[in-house]
Amino acid sequence: MALCLPAGAVQASTAELQGTWALEMHIVSAASVPVIGDVRSTTVTYSLMETVSGEDGWTQHYSVCDVVLTGQTRLMRSSLSQAFIDALPERSVHPVLNDGAYQVDLGEVSLGFDPGLSAGHTPQQASDPAVLDHEGDGAPGFTVKVDVWLMPTVAIYLTQANHTFLEGELVSPDRVVGRPMVSRLEQHVIGASHSAFGRSPIVRPLNDEGSFQLVRVPTGTRCEDIQGLLADGDP
Secondary structure, X not given: OOOOOOOOOOOOEHHHHOEEEEEEEXXXXXXXXXXXXXXXXXXXXXXXXXXXXXOOEEEEEEEEEEEEEEOOOOOEEEEOOHHHHHOOOXXXXXXXXXXXXXXXXXXXXXXXXXXXXXXXXXXXOOOOOOEOEOOOOOXXXXXXXXXXXXXXXXXXXXXXXXXXXXXXXXXXOOXXXXXXXXXXXXXXXXXXXXXXXXXXXXXXXXXXXXXXXXXXXXXXXOHHHHHHHHOOOOO
16 A cells, blocks of 8 residues: 655654654454354554664564454444453564655464464364463463343454554654554454354455554653553544
């Protein structure tokens, strides 16, 4: 995707990214869910990025602070636990800022399984030796809690592989806006506390509907602070 440079956009190099930034990323997807039907949802991820210079060039150390599942139907609400967030590893990525155009590869992310043991595939069965207990909750893969109208809360156990790129523009010295581009999204249900949710829906990213903003924040900003600091601008 190529974004047009907005009027007044800042012409800058990667060095201008040095410092601490808060990332708000909205990834939109659609899935066909048993019982409920076709469901569109938005995964909102809040992260901190620290941009530093080193032997490998400019690096952003990237840590996820929160993941919120939104945009679902009134009949169904999904959520992730704090244990899920805490188990996400910190990562290092290499941004490029060239004449105001920002690009970064956030890398391949494997959830609920060890890619070194999976021979390149995303496990589809809980018995697959590559499957891990992501949160340490005693269940295979990672757990999504689903509240469905007139039903008890359902726990769904999944594996997922995803790969996302950010492409955007520096619209001021302290703000980048753009879209996340999901090049891979593979997800499998490997178990559920209710048999009606034990099948894997086909999930597809809706890249044209996603968005992100990257906002410079003070050094020492903590995860619990970033949503307030991001509130001044919409992604």
